[in-house]
Amino acid sequence: DTEVTQTPKHLVMGMTNKKSLKCEQHMGHRAMYWYKQKAKKPPELMFVYSYEKLSINESVPSRFSPECPNSSLLNLHLHALQPEDSALYLCASSQARVEGNYGYTFGSGTRLTVV
Amino acid sequence: DAKTTQPNSMESNEEEPVHLPCNHSTISGTDYIHWYRQLPSQGPEYVIHGLTSNVNNRMASLAIAEDRKSSTLILHRATLRDAAVYYCILRDNAGNMLTFGGGTRLMVKP
Numbered sequence: 001d002t003e004v005t006q007t008p009k010h011l012v013m014g015m016t017n018k019k020s021l022k023c024e025q026h027m028g029h030r031a032m033y034w035y036k037q038k039a040k041k042p043p044e045l046m047f048v049y050s051y052e053k054l055s056i057n058e059s060v061p062s063r064f065s066p067e068c069p070n071s072s073l074l075n076l077h078l079h080a081l082q083p084e085d086s087a088l089y090l091c092a093s094s095q096a097r098v099e100g101n102y103g104y105t106f107g108s109g110t111r112l113t114v115v
Numbered sequence: 116d117a118k119t120t121q122p123n124s125m126e127s128n129e130e131e132p133v134h135l136p137c138n139h140s141t142i143s144g145t146d147y148i149h150w151y152r153q154l155p156s157q158g159p160e161y162v163i164h165g166l167t168s169n170v171n172n173r174m175a176s177l178a179i180a181e182d183r184k185s186s187t188l189i190l191h192r193a194t195l196r197d198a199a200v201y202y203c204i205l206r207d208n209a210g211n212m213l214t215f216g217g218g219t220r221l222m223v224k225p
Binding site: 004031033042043044045048050055056090092094096097098099100101102103104105106107108109 | 145146147149151157158159160161164166200202206207208211212213214215216217218
């Protein structure tokens with residue numbers, strides 16, 4: 001299995017809702033990432049997990065709460081979002097080595113609309 | 116992170132080679148050069164990476180300048196399915212992360 005699977009593919013939520021995005025991989029990768037991508041812009045890093053521990057939080061507002069329950073799963077819990085949080089949320093995984101001699105695998109993303 | 120500079124957009128004809136340039140004049144000795152592409156409505160896709168030597172795989176070739184201050188992604192025969200945004204990224208050893216720049220939007224004409 002060489003894929004990163006993200007669910008759901010599309011999500012519409014109200015500003016008072018609580019929802020979760022899910023990401024799964026079975027490649028044995030021990031680093032997993034959340035990115036946010038607005039239309040016509042490059043992906044922006046939000047969080048990095050390495051060996052199931054949060055290693056990087058790029059000053060993301062607390063209404064986004066990541067969770068890595070095991071080495072194959074990554075969740076992003078959403079609460080009290082704003083319309084400007086509408087975007088494509090991408091999950092990625094990779095080996096957890098510091099040196100950069102490996103590729104990253106991305107999922108197809110969850111397109112989130114906050115109404 | 117060391118920065119990369121790419122043209123905003125390029126056009127190519129179908130079945131012709133495409134050379135996508137990337138400048139990275141502040142690259143350090145341990146930075147790997149990565150290329151990813153993002154097709155419409157999809158997540159980024161790994162294309163190729165290298166350190167010093169030129170690299171080939173089934174998708175593309177990567178030509179790295181001798182001083183490593185620039186590189187070129189080569190698609191040998193462009194197809195309509197190669198129309199995408201191509202990102203050149205320097206992956207350093209400071210952290211386990213990939214930082215995207217603006218990328219080049221490649222348009223392929225039939």
